[in-house]
Amino acid sequence: MLRKTEFLEERGGTQVEQLFVRSKAVVSRRVAGETLVVPVRGKVGDLASIYSFNQTGSLIWQSLESPKSFAELVSIVEQEYAVEHDQARRDVKQFLHDMLSADLLQARERVCGEAGEEISMAGIDPTAQGEPHATGSR
Numbered sequence: 001m002l003r004k005t006e007f008l009e010e011r012g013g014t015q016v017e018q019l020f021v022r023s024k025a026v027v028s029r030r031v032a033g034e035t036l037v038v039p040v041r042g043k044v045g046d047l048a049s050i051y052s053f054n055q056t057g058s059l060i061w062q063s064l065e066s067p068k069s070f071a072e073l074v075s076i077v078e079q080e081y082a083v084e085h086d087q088a089r090r091d092v093k094q095f096l097h098d099m100l101s102a103d104l105l106q107a108r109e110r111v112c113g114e115a116g117e118e119i120s121m122a123g124i125d126p127t128a129q130g131e132p133h134a135t136g137s138r
Helices: 055-063 070-081 085-101
Strands: 008-011 014-022 026-031 034-041 051-053 105-112 118-123
Touching: 014 070, 034 055, 051 055, 055 070, 055 085, 070 085, 085 105
Parallel strands: none
Antiparallel strands: 008 014, 014 105, 026 034, 034 051, 105 118
16 A cells, blocks of 8 residues: 655655655566556466556556656656546556555655755555655645
């Protein structure tokens, strides 16, 4: 479940941003316009747990090849499909929630100093419970 902030969180003069990236324990392929994702457990593909994504899910999944923040993913969906900001937020939030719950994504924190320089990137327990909350605005 998502537990961390969707945007930036202030912590004693530093900003903490949550980033999402694909798990290294999955294999994905695009087949006939559809994205298929197979978790790998014990070096073997778990064929009982194949996930397929619609166009929006495929766009988000492709974007997560490198770490992206919630806000970056919302912007990508807004630009590609010309949807309202609130709809893009709901779609991305649901996708991230589902993918974290299935262990297909990992979440990390990027900690930046007051001047915006990156200080560190720490792993986050993707199984932590709770709802995401926005601490910033668009």
